[in-house]
Amino acid sequence: MNKKIRIALDGPSGAGKSTIAKNVANTLGIDYIDTGAMYRAVAYKIIQSGLDVENKRDLVEMLENTDIDFSKGNIILDGIIINDKIRTSEITKMASICSAYSEVREKLVSLQRKMGQSKSIIMDGRDIGNNVLKDAEYKFFMTASTKERAKRRWIELTEKGENITLEDVEEDIRQRDYKDTTRELNPLCKSDDAIEIDTTGLSIEDVTKAILDKIK
Known part of the structure:
Protein backbone atom coordinates (compact mmCIF):
# COMPACT_ATOMS: atom_id res chain seq x y z
CA MET A 1 0.00 0.00 0.00
CA GLY A 16 -19.57 -11.99 8.21
CA LYS A 17 -17.94 -8.59 8.64
CA SER A 18 -15.08 -9.56 10.95
CA THR A 19 -14.01 -12.57 8.87
CA ILE A 20 -14.01 -10.56 5.65
CA ALA A 21 -12.31 -7.58 7.29
CA LYS A 22 -9.45 -9.78 8.52
CA ASN A 23 -9.00 -11.27 5.04
CA VAL A 24 -8.94 -7.86 3.37
CA ALA A 25 -6.51 -6.51 5.99
CA ASN A 26 -4.14 -9.45 5.50
CA THR A 27 -4.24 -9.13 1.71
CA LEU A 28 -3.61 -5.39 1.69
CA GLY A 29 -1.16 -5.41 4.60
CA ILE A 30 -3.17 -2.95 6.70
CA ASP A 31 -4.55 -3.06 10.25
CA TYR A 32 -7.99 -4.47 11.02
CA ILE A 33 -9.72 -2.42 13.71
CA ASP A 34 -12.07 -4.66 15.69
CA THR A 35 -14.38 -2.14 17.35
CA GLY A 36 -16.00 -4.85 19.47
CA ALA A 37 -12.61 -5.79 20.91
CA MET A 38 -12.11 -2.16 21.93
CA TYR A 39 -15.17 -2.33 24.18
CA ARG A 40 -13.79 -5.58 25.58
CA ALA A 41 -10.49 -3.83 26.30
CA VAL A 42 -12.29 -1.11 28.27
CA ALA A 43 -14.25 -3.80 30.13
CA TYR A 44 -10.99 -5.60 30.95
CA LYS A 45 -9.48 -2.40 32.38
CA ILE A 46 -12.61 -1.69 34.42
CA ILE A 47 -12.53 -5.15 35.96
CA GLN A 48 -8.77 -5.12 36.56
CA SER A 49 -8.95 -1.75 38.31
CA GLY A 50 -12.00 -2.64 40.38
CA LEU A 51 -13.78 0.45 39.08
CA ASP A 52 -17.47 1.02 39.80
CA VAL A 53 -18.72 1.63 36.26
CA GLU A 54 -21.66 3.65 37.61
CA ASN A 55 -19.26 6.18 39.13
CA LYS A 56 -19.14 8.58 36.19
CA ARG A 57 -16.31 10.68 37.62
CA ASP A 58 -13.97 7.70 38.04
CA LEU A 59 -15.04 6.26 34.69
CA VAL A 60 -14.22 9.49 32.84
CA GLU A 61 -10.87 9.76 34.64
CA MET A 62 -10.00 6.20 33.65
CA LEU A 63 -10.98 6.80 30.02
CA GLU A 64 -8.83 9.94 29.87
CA ASN A 65 -5.84 7.76 30.74
CA THR A 66 -6.64 4.92 28.34
CA ASP A 67 -5.07 4.21 24.97
CA ILE A 68 -6.08 1.39 22.62
CA ASP A 69 -4.47 0.48 19.31
CA PHE A 70 -4.11 -2.41 16.87
CA SER A 71 -0.94 -3.68 15.22
CA LYS A 72 -0.26 -6.87 13.25
CA GLY A 73 -3.47 -8.49 14.48
CA ASN A 74 -2.86 -7.60 18.13
CA ILE A 75 -5.01 -5.38 20.34
CA ILE A 76 -2.88 -3.19 22.56
CA LEU A 77 -4.20 -1.62 25.76
CA ASP A 78 -1.96 1.04 27.30
CA GLY A 79 1.05 -0.44 25.53
CA ILE A 80 0.33 -4.08 26.49
CA ILE A 81 -0.99 -6.83 24.18
CA ILE A 82 -4.17 -8.29 25.71
CA ASN A 83 -5.41 -10.66 22.97
CA ASP A 84 -5.92 -13.69 25.22
CA LYS A 85 -7.39 -11.76 28.15
CA ILE A 86 -10.59 -10.30 26.72
CA ARG A 87 -12.54 -13.35 25.51
CA THR A 88 -14.11 -14.48 28.81
CA SER A 89 -17.80 -14.44 29.71
CA GLU A 90 -17.04 -11.91 32.46
CA ILE A 91 -15.48 -9.53 29.92
CA THR A 92 -18.38 -10.07 27.51
CA LYS A 93 -20.89 -9.09 30.18
CA MET A 94 -18.97 -5.98 31.26
CA ALA A 95 -18.40 -4.93 27.62
CA SER A 96 -22.16 -5.01 27.06
CA ILE A 97 -22.70 -2.89 30.17
CA CYS A 98 -20.05 -0.27 29.49
CA SER A 99 -20.97 0.09 25.80
CA ALA A 100 -24.24 1.69 26.90
CA TYR A 101 -22.38 4.62 28.45
CA SER A 102 -22.00 7.64 26.16
CA GLU A 103 -18.67 8.46 27.81
CA VAL A 104 -17.24 5.10 26.69
CA ARG A 105 -18.63 5.37 23.17
CA GLU A 106 -17.30 8.91 22.72
CA LYS A 107 -13.82 7.88 23.91
CA LEU A 108 -13.64 4.87 21.60
CA VAL A 109 -14.96 6.76 18.57
CA SER A 110 -12.27 9.36 19.23
CA LEU A 111 -9.60 6.63 19.28
CA GLN A 112 -11.04 5.02 16.14
CA ARG A 113 -10.90 8.30 14.24
CA LYS A 114 -7.35 8.86 15.48
CA MET A 115 -6.32 5.49 14.03
CA GLY A 116 -7.95 6.43 10.74
CA GLN A 117 -5.87 9.59 10.58
CA SER A 118 -2.56 7.89 11.26
CA LYS A 119 -2.56 4.76 9.06
CA SER A 120 -4.39 2.58 6.56
CA ILE A 121 -7.14 0.56 8.23
CA ILE A 122 -10.27 -1.47 7.68
CA MET A 123 -12.85 -1.05 10.43
CA ASP A 124 -16.09 -2.95 10.90
CA GLY A 125 -19.13 -2.14 12.97
CA ARG A 126 -22.64 -0.73 12.82
CA ASP A 127 -22.01 2.99 12.24
Missing part, protein backbone atom coordinates in the same frame (compact mmCIF):
# COMPACT_ATOMS: atom_id res chain seq x y z
CA ASN A 2 1.61 3.24 -1.14
CA LYS A 3 -1.14 5.55 0.08
CA LYS A 4 -3.26 5.71 3.20
CA ILE A 5 -6.80 4.38 2.83
CA ARG A 6 -9.68 3.90 5.22
CA ILE A 7 -12.22 1.14 4.59
CA ALA A 8 -15.53 1.23 6.46
CA LEU A 9 -17.39 -2.07 6.69
CA ASP A 10 -20.88 -1.95 8.20
CA GLY A 11 -23.70 -4.42 8.46
CA PRO A 12 -25.98 -6.37 10.79
CA SER A 13 -24.96 -9.15 13.15
CA GLY A 14 -23.92 -12.37 11.40
CA ALA A 15 -23.19 -10.80 8.02
CA ILE A 128 -18.52 3.27 10.77
CA GLY A 129 -19.44 4.79 7.41
CA ASN A 130 -22.16 7.06 8.81
CA ASN A 131 -20.43 8.23 11.96
CA VAL A 132 -16.89 7.11 12.77
CA LEU A 133 -15.22 7.39 9.36
CA LYS A 134 -17.57 9.57 7.32
CA ASP A 135 -14.73 10.47 4.92
CA ALA A 136 -13.47 6.91 4.40
CA GLU A 137 -12.16 6.28 0.88
CA TYR A 138 -14.16 3.04 0.64
CA LYS A 139 -17.43 2.12 2.29
CA PHE A 140 -19.18 -1.24 2.15
CA PHE A 141 -22.42 -2.46 3.68
CA MET A 142 -22.56 -6.24 4.10
CA THR A 143 -25.85 -7.99 4.61
CA ALA A 144 -27.45 -11.41 4.25
CA SER A 145 -30.85 -12.97 4.83
CA THR A 146 -31.90 -13.48 8.43
CA LYS A 147 -31.94 -17.26 7.95
CA GLU A 148 -28.44 -17.25 6.47
CA ARG A 149 -27.02 -15.13 9.28
CA ALA A 150 -28.74 -17.25 11.92
CA LYS A 151 -27.35 -20.46 10.40
CA ARG A 152 -23.80 -19.06 10.42
CA ARG A 153 -24.09 -17.97 14.04
CA TRP A 154 -25.69 -21.29 15.07
CA ILE A 155 -22.84 -23.27 13.51
CA GLU A 156 -20.31 -21.04 15.26
CA LEU A 157 -22.00 -21.47 18.66
CA THR A 158 -22.53 -25.22 18.41
CA GLU A 159 -18.90 -25.72 17.40
CA LYS A 160 -18.00 -24.01 20.68
CA GLY A 161 -20.15 -26.55 22.54
CA GLU A 162 -23.22 -24.40 23.21
CA ASN A 163 -26.58 -26.19 23.26
CA ILE A 164 -28.92 -23.88 21.36
CA THR A 165 -31.50 -24.29 18.64
CA LEU A 166 -31.36 -22.65 15.23
CA GLU A 167 -34.78 -21.12 15.92
CA ASP A 168 -33.52 -19.44 19.10
CA VAL A 169 -30.50 -18.03 17.27
CA GLU A 170 -32.72 -16.68 14.50
CA GLU A 171 -34.98 -14.97 17.03
CA ASP A 172 -31.92 -13.45 18.73
CA ILE A 173 -30.74 -12.13 15.35
CA ARG A 174 -34.15 -10.54 14.73
CA GLN A 175 -34.10 -8.84 18.13
CA ARG A 176 -30.55 -7.54 17.63
CA ASP A 177 -31.50 -6.20 14.20
CA TYR A 178 -34.42 -4.31 15.72
CA LYS A 179 -32.30 -2.84 18.51
CA ASP A 180 -29.48 -1.87 16.13
CA THR A 181 -31.75 -0.16 13.60
CA THR A 182 -34.02 1.65 16.08
CA ARG A 183 -31.56 2.85 18.74
CA GLU A 184 -31.45 6.62 19.21
CA LEU A 185 -27.65 7.00 19.04
CA ASN A 186 -26.10 6.17 15.64
CA PRO A 187 -28.48 3.40 14.50
CA LEU A 188 -27.45 0.80 11.94
CA CYS A 189 -28.16 1.99 8.41
CA LYS A 190 -26.41 1.97 5.05
CA SER A 191 -24.66 5.24 4.20
CA ASP A 192 -25.65 6.72 0.85
CA ASP A 193 -22.15 6.28 -0.60
CA ALA A 194 -21.60 2.68 0.59
CA ILE A 195 -21.47 -0.30 -1.78
CA GLU A 196 -23.94 -2.95 -0.63
CA ILE A 197 -22.91 -6.60 -0.80
CA ASP A 198 -25.49 -9.32 -0.11
CA THR A 199 -23.41 -12.28 1.11
CA THR A 200 -26.30 -14.78 1.07
CA GLY A 201 -25.02 -17.90 -0.65
CA LEU A 202 -21.54 -16.45 -1.24
CA SER A 203 -18.29 -17.92 0.05
CA ILE A 204 -15.78 -16.00 2.16
CA GLU A 205 -13.46 -15.97 -0.85
CA ASP A 206 -16.18 -14.55 -3.13
CA VAL A 207 -16.97 -11.65 -0.80
CA THR A 208 -13.30 -10.90 -0.11
CA LYS A 209 -12.61 -10.79 -3.85
CA ALA A 210 -15.60 -8.51 -4.50
CA ILE A 211 -14.32 -5.97 -2.00
CA LEU A 212 -10.71 -6.17 -3.16
CA ASP A 213 -11.78 -5.74 -6.79
CA LYS A 214 -13.58 -2.50 -5.88
CA ILE A 215 -10.56 -1.20 -3.96
CA LYS A 216 -7.96 -2.15 -6.57
Whole structure:
Protein backbone atom coordinates (compact mmCIF):
# COMPACT_ATOMS: atom_id res chain seq x y z
CA MET A 1 0.00 0.00 0.00
CA ASN A 2 1.61 3.24 -1.14
CA LYS A 3 -1.14 5.55 0.08
CA LYS A 4 -3.26 5.71 3.20
CA ILE A 5 -6.80 4.38 2.83
CA ARG A 6 -9.68 3.90 5.22
CA ILE A 7 -12.22 1.14 4.59
CA ALA A 8 -15.53 1.23 6.46
CA LEU A 9 -17.39 -2.07 6.69
CA ASP A 10 -20.88 -1.95 8.20
CA GLY A 11 -23.70 -4.42 8.46
CA PRO A 12 -25.98 -6.37 10.79
CA SER A 13 -24.96 -9.15 13.15
CA GLY A 14 -23.92 -12.37 11.40
CA ALA A 15 -23.19 -10.80 8.02
CA GLY A 16 -19.57 -11.99 8.21
CA LYS A 17 -17.94 -8.59 8.64
CA SER A 18 -15.08 -9.56 10.95
CA THR A 19 -14.01 -12.57 8.87
CA ILE A 20 -14.01 -10.56 5.65
CA ALA A 21 -12.31 -7.58 7.29
CA LYS A 22 -9.45 -9.78 8.52
CA ASN A 23 -9.00 -11.27 5.04
CA VAL A 24 -8.94 -7.86 3.37
CA ALA A 25 -6.51 -6.51 5.99
CA ASN A 26 -4.14 -9.45 5.50
CA THR A 27 -4.24 -9.13 1.71
CA LEU A 28 -3.61 -5.39 1.69
CA GLY A 29 -1.16 -5.41 4.60
CA ILE A 30 -3.17 -2.95 6.70
CA ASP A 31 -4.55 -3.06 10.25
CA TYR A 32 -7.99 -4.47 11.02
CA ILE A 33 -9.72 -2.42 13.71
CA ASP A 34 -12.07 -4.66 15.69
CA THR A 35 -14.38 -2.14 17.35
CA GLY A 36 -16.00 -4.85 19.47
CA ALA A 37 -12.61 -5.79 20.91
CA MET A 38 -12.11 -2.16 21.93
CA TYR A 39 -15.17 -2.33 24.18
CA ARG A 40 -13.79 -5.58 25.58
CA ALA A 41 -10.49 -3.83 26.30
CA VAL A 42 -12.29 -1.11 28.27
CA ALA A 43 -14.25 -3.80 30.13
CA TYR A 44 -10.99 -5.60 30.95
CA LYS A 45 -9.48 -2.40 32.38
CA ILE A 46 -12.61 -1.69 34.42
CA ILE A 47 -12.53 -5.15 35.96
CA GLN A 48 -8.77 -5.12 36.56
CA SER A 49 -8.95 -1.75 38.31
CA GLY A 50 -12.00 -2.64 40.38
CA LEU A 51 -13.78 0.45 39.08
CA ASP A 52 -17.47 1.02 39.80
CA VAL A 53 -18.72 1.63 36.26
CA GLU A 54 -21.66 3.65 37.61
CA ASN A 55 -19.26 6.18 39.13
CA LYS A 56 -19.14 8.58 36.19
CA ARG A 57 -16.31 10.68 37.62
CA ASP A 58 -13.97 7.70 38.04
CA LEU A 59 -15.04 6.26 34.69
CA VAL A 60 -14.22 9.49 32.84
CA GLU A 61 -10.87 9.76 34.64
CA MET A 62 -10.00 6.20 33.65
CA LEU A 63 -10.98 6.80 30.02
CA GLU A 64 -8.83 9.94 29.87
CA ASN A 65 -5.84 7.76 30.74
CA THR A 66 -6.64 4.92 28.34
CA ASP A 67 -5.07 4.21 24.97
CA ILE A 68 -6.08 1.39 22.62
CA ASP A 69 -4.47 0.48 19.31
CA PHE A 70 -4.11 -2.41 16.87
CA SER A 71 -0.94 -3.68 15.22
CA LYS A 72 -0.26 -6.87 13.25
CA GLY A 73 -3.47 -8.49 14.48
CA ASN A 74 -2.86 -7.60 18.13
CA ILE A 75 -5.01 -5.38 20.34
CA ILE A 76 -2.88 -3.19 22.56
CA LEU A 77 -4.20 -1.62 25.76
CA ASP A 78 -1.96 1.04 27.30
CA GLY A 79 1.05 -0.44 25.53
CA ILE A 80 0.33 -4.08 26.49
CA ILE A 81 -0.99 -6.83 24.18
CA ILE A 82 -4.17 -8.29 25.71
CA ASN A 83 -5.41 -10.66 22.97
CA ASP A 84 -5.92 -13.69 25.22
CA LYS A 85 -7.39 -11.76 28.15
CA ILE A 86 -10.59 -10.30 26.72
CA ARG A 87 -12.54 -13.35 25.51
CA THR A 88 -14.11 -14.48 28.81
CA SER A 89 -17.80 -14.44 29.71
CA GLU A 90 -17.04 -11.91 32.46
CA ILE A 91 -15.48 -9.53 29.92
CA THR A 92 -18.38 -10.07 27.51
CA LYS A 93 -20.89 -9.09 30.18
CA MET A 94 -18.97 -5.98 31.26
CA ALA A 95 -18.40 -4.93 27.62
CA SER A 96 -22.16 -5.01 27.06
CA ILE A 97 -22.70 -2.89 30.17
CA CYS A 98 -20.05 -0.27 29.49
CA SER A 99 -20.97 0.09 25.80
CA ALA A 100 -24.24 1.69 26.90
CA TYR A 101 -22.38 4.62 28.45
CA SER A 102 -22.00 7.64 26.16
CA GLU A 103 -18.67 8.46 27.81
CA VAL A 104 -17.24 5.10 26.69
CA ARG A 105 -18.63 5.37 23.17
CA GLU A 106 -17.30 8.91 22.72
CA LYS A 107 -13.82 7.88 23.91
CA LEU A 108 -13.64 4.87 21.60
CA VAL A 109 -14.96 6.76 18.57
CA SER A 110 -12.27 9.36 19.23
CA LEU A 111 -9.60 6.63 19.28
CA GLN A 112 -11.04 5.02 16.14
CA ARG A 113 -10.90 8.30 14.24
CA LYS A 114 -7.35 8.86 15.48
CA MET A 115 -6.32 5.49 14.03
CA GLY A 116 -7.95 6.43 10.74
CA GLN A 117 -5.87 9.59 10.58
CA SER A 118 -2.56 7.89 11.26
CA LYS A 119 -2.56 4.76 9.06
CA SER A 120 -4.39 2.58 6.56
CA ILE A 121 -7.14 0.56 8.23
CA ILE A 122 -10.27 -1.47 7.68
CA MET A 123 -12.85 -1.05 10.43
CA ASP A 124 -16.09 -2.95 10.90
CA GLY A 125 -19.13 -2.14 12.97
CA ARG A 126 -22.64 -0.73 12.82
CA ASP A 127 -22.01 2.99 12.24
CA ILE A 128 -18.52 3.27 10.77
CA GLY A 129 -19.44 4.79 7.41
CA ASN A 130 -22.16 7.06 8.81
CA ASN A 131 -20.43 8.23 11.96
CA VAL A 132 -16.89 7.11 12.77
CA LEU A 133 -15.22 7.39 9.36
CA LYS A 134 -17.57 9.57 7.32
CA ASP A 135 -14.73 10.47 4.92
CA ALA A 136 -13.47 6.91 4.40
CA GLU A 137 -12.16 6.28 0.88
CA TYR A 138 -14.16 3.04 0.64
CA LYS A 139 -17.43 2.12 2.29
CA PHE A 140 -19.18 -1.24 2.15
CA PHE A 141 -22.42 -2.46 3.68
CA MET A 142 -22.56 -6.24 4.10
CA THR A 143 -25.85 -7.99 4.61
CA ALA A 144 -27.45 -11.41 4.25
CA SER A 145 -30.85 -12.97 4.83
CA THR A 146 -31.90 -13.48 8.43
CA LYS A 147 -31.94 -17.26 7.95
CA GLU A 148 -28.44 -17.25 6.47
CA ARG A 149 -27.02 -15.13 9.28
CA ALA A 150 -28.74 -17.25 11.92
CA LYS A 151 -27.35 -20.46 10.40
CA ARG A 152 -23.80 -19.06 10.42
CA ARG A 153 -24.09 -17.97 14.04
CA TRP A 154 -25.69 -21.29 15.07
CA ILE A 155 -22.84 -23.27 13.51
CA GLU A 156 -20.31 -21.04 15.26
CA LEU A 157 -22.00 -21.47 18.66
CA THR A 158 -22.53 -25.22 18.41
CA GLU A 159 -18.90 -25.72 17.40
CA LYS A 160 -18.00 -24.01 20.68
CA GLY A 161 -20.15 -26.55 22.54
CA GLU A 162 -23.22 -24.40 23.21
CA ASN A 163 -26.58 -26.19 23.26
CA ILE A 164 -28.92 -23.88 21.36
CA THR A 165 -31.50 -24.29 18.64
CA LEU A 166 -31.36 -22.65 15.23
CA GLU A 167 -34.78 -21.12 15.92
CA ASP A 168 -33.52 -19.44 19.10
CA VAL A 169 -30.50 -18.03 17.27
CA GLU A 170 -32.72 -16.68 14.50
CA GLU A 171 -34.98 -14.97 17.03
CA ASP A 172 -31.92 -13.45 18.73
CA ILE A 173 -30.74 -12.13 15.35
CA ARG A 174 -34.15 -10.54 14.73
CA GLN A 175 -34.10 -8.84 18.13
CA ARG A 176 -30.55 -7.54 17.63
CA ASP A 177 -31.50 -6.20 14.20
CA TYR A 178 -34.42 -4.31 15.72
CA LYS A 179 -32.30 -2.84 18.51
CA ASP A 180 -29.48 -1.87 16.13
CA THR A 181 -31.75 -0.16 13.60
CA THR A 182 -34.02 1.65 16.08
CA ARG A 183 -31.56 2.85 18.74
CA GLU A 184 -31.45 6.62 19.21
CA LEU A 185 -27.65 7.00 19.04
CA ASN A 186 -26.10 6.17 15.64
CA PRO A 187 -28.48 3.40 14.50
CA LEU A 188 -27.45 0.80 11.94
CA CYS A 189 -28.16 1.99 8.41
CA LYS A 190 -26.41 1.97 5.05
CA SER A 191 -24.66 5.24 4.20
CA ASP A 192 -25.65 6.72 0.85
CA ASP A 193 -22.15 6.28 -0.60
CA ALA A 194 -21.60 2.68 0.59
CA ILE A 195 -21.47 -0.30 -1.78
CA GLU A 196 -23.94 -2.95 -0.63
CA ILE A 197 -22.91 -6.60 -0.80
CA ASP A 198 -25.49 -9.32 -0.11
CA THR A 199 -23.41 -12.28 1.11
CA THR A 200 -26.30 -14.78 1.07
CA GLY A 201 -25.02 -17.90 -0.65
CA LEU A 202 -21.54 -16.45 -1.24
CA SER A 203 -18.29 -17.92 0.05
CA ILE A 204 -15.78 -16.00 2.16
CA GLU A 205 -13.46 -15.97 -0.85
CA ASP A 206 -16.18 -14.55 -3.13
CA VAL A 207 -16.97 -11.65 -0.80
CA THR A 208 -13.30 -10.90 -0.11
CA LYS A 209 -12.61 -10.79 -3.85
CA ALA A 210 -15.60 -8.51 -4.50
CA ILE A 211 -14.32 -5.97 -2.00
CA LEU A 212 -10.71 -6.17 -3.16
CA ASP A 213 -11.78 -5.74 -6.79
CA LYS A 214 -13.58 -2.50 -5.88
CA ILE A 215 -10.56 -1.20 -3.96
CA LYS A 216 -7.96 -2.15 -6.57
